[in-house]
Amino acid sequence: MPKADQIIEIGGFYFHQQPEELRDSDGNLVPLRPQSLRVLSVLSEQAGTLVSKDSLMERVWPDTHVTDDSLVQCISEIRKALGPEAGTLLRTVPKQGYRLDVPSDRPHRASPLTPARRAVLATVAVVAVLALAALLLTPRQPFTSNVQSIAVLPFANLSGDAAQSYYSNGLAEELIVDLSKITDLRVVSRSASFSVAQRTSDPRQIAEELRVSYLVEGSVRREGQNLRITAALIDGKGGENIWADSYAGGEADVFDFQETVLSELVRVLSVRLSKQERERLGVRGTRDADAFDNYLRGKELAGFLTASHNEQAEDAFAEAIRRDPDYAAAHAQLSIVLSMRVEYGWTGDVTNTIARAVRHAERAVALSPDLPFAHFALGRLLSRSFIADRAGASAEFERAIELDPNYTDAYAFYAIVQVSDGRAEDALNTISEAFARNPVPPYWYYMSVGLANFHLGNYEAAEAALTELLQRNPNLQNALRLLIATYGHMGRLDDADWLVMEYEALGAPATITEIMQLVNIEHPPYREAVIDGLRLAGLPE
CATH class of the missing domain: 3.40.50.10610 (ABC-type transport auxiliary lipoprotein component)
Structure with a gap:
């Protein structure tokens, strides 16, 4: 157990036991409410081990009657402060409590000042991994090749x-x-x-x-x-x-x-x-060195997923296009940047932004019909809820995969479209192909696995996939929604109640009407399956 005056390293952040405060790698104070700091203090004292919900409640609110929601709010606030790596650092153990995955015997630093934050090795739930391995490495249409x-x-x-x-x-x-x-x-x-x-x-x-x-x-x-x-x-x-x-x-x-x-x-x-x-x-996409430089710079900026970086990425891609108007890949990247601006709510001019995204995606395909990424960009755009042209999206993803059989992101997006279209069996085959070709898949691939299995009635496999997804990114509301419905069908109401608290802590109302407005599934039987799961989980209409 750490001493009271020690500093605990948590994925590049530093928690001071005395006084209770969290600082980033440059020594800047990370704002957290006193209750959240106290929760983090208790977790850090027992780093690497499970701390029960009751124990946390007794330590943080010893003489005060509060509901479980107060604890969930603190956990959510801590995760937001820790950033994208929070899912591998602060884990939820349903019906039991929480675990801070920092070994208790890790050397504790005297100062929070370090070089750039180091990447954290993702640790995954063993049961989920075994279940997914059995599912994904033996797909219904196995990927076999001697290439x-x-x-x-x-x-x-x-x-x-x-x-x-x-x-x-x-x-x-x-x-x-x-x-x-x-x-x-x-x-x-x-x-x-x-x-x-x-x-x-x-x-x-x-x-x-x-x-x-x-x-x-x-x-x-x-x-x-x-x-x-x-x-x-x-x-x-x-x-x-x-x-x-x-x-x-x-x-x-x-x-x-x-x-x-x-x-x-x-x-x-x-x-x-x-x-x-x-x-x-x-x-080659372009022979203009400056256009190429702006294209590479724009791709890096877009990857930061913030409103300001999104605007800077647009400027870089626009400059690439100004230098070379026929640069198809730059048009395709700009389309994705504009689409994400709508998806993340970074624009007040949704109609015009969507129109521009469509224009650049279609321009990319027209300029380079044999460029897989151009078809992927257009397919991705058509698959979004604000357009929802499933037939068009399917055609574009199929063409991207035809041109580039290694295009695993296209498989993953296509699988989601197939589920929305009522083709869960096809979707499971498609996402299995992506996993077979990509041995270290990004976390969002697991959403396709969860969706397909849920609508096939394979609730245990769906739970394993969604649990893996939420371990990596615990604030994904669409995964939380589907896992609540999964637990409803499985009759695991305590687990569902716990997730409802997590969901509401993100500021989202947990009613069937509110949730179904956000579910991008059009196939009527599939929508009914989600609604039934939410009802079985005890959610109000």
Whole structure:
């Protein structure tokens, strides 16, 4: 148990036992109410172990009668303060209590000042993982292939300027996109390869986790208008370099680098290319170095998922399009940025923003009908609740997958559309394909698994998927809604009651009418299944 005057590190944040306060990695005070700080103090004293709900209530409110809602509000406030990693740090154990996943024997720091916050290794619920593994690794239409497998790791930024990392990472991601166009290669997604590379530098371990035979790694040194880039192909089993080369020149030479690396990898791996693949591989999205730079910068900015970064991303993509009006990928990215602005409520001009998003997505497809990402962007937009063109979305996702069989995000989005359209069996096959191709999937893939299984009546499998999803991101309201309905069908009313408190703590009213206004399921029997589950869980109309 920590001493009273110690400082507990919690995923890059620092909790001081005396006085009770939470600070970020730069030493700035994180505002929390006194009750929430007290809850965090009790949890940190018993870090790594389960603290019961009753114990927390007695310690925080010893002489005051309060309801369970007060505790849930504090937990929600703490999670919001801890940010995106909160789901792996502060876990809910239904009907029992909470656990702060910071080992009690971890060294405690004397000062909260550290370099940039370190990535936290996601720890997952063992039962959920076993259940999902059995489900997802044996899909109804199993993915079997003898094609070669490869992962591209983030390129090291050797520029001496951390702000240049968008460029080095962007080059690696562009190589992933290029390699994914080849049918005879299984290419691991960016999210998977970048995530594993953050945890270890051992190529053999990375290859084992990603289930690939080969890795590509590289580095970028960018100084002024000059570039020096290295790239290497590594054998995943032995860790030896199979091929390596370096390139130096001006920024405009980056396109020659991309084409050379791609052709060399195809040659060394003896990959067969169809006539169509060979033609597509030779096509670059733009030949304007400044447009390309703005495109890579915009992609990084969009990934921060804040209103201000969203606006900056729009500016970057707009500049890329100004430099090269026919840059299809930039049009597609701008469409997604505008769509997300509506989805997250970052605009007061919804009608015009949607119209602009549609215009840029359709422009991307018209400019480059063989670009998988263009079809994905349009399909994603058509699948949103403010348009809800399921037939159009399905056609676009199918075309994106046809052009790029490794496009796992397209599988995941398509699965959600299939569920909404009343095709849960098809959706389960589709998302299983995504899991088979992406061994380290992002958390949101589990929503498709939960939805499909729920509407097939596989409630235990649905619960396992939704629990995994909420362990990674406990504030996802759509997952909470569906899990409440799942518990209703399973007759687990205590678990449902607990989740209702969690849901209401996020500021959302837990009534059937309010919830069903937010459920993007149009198939009548599927909507009735959700309503029935909510009623069985005891929610008021």
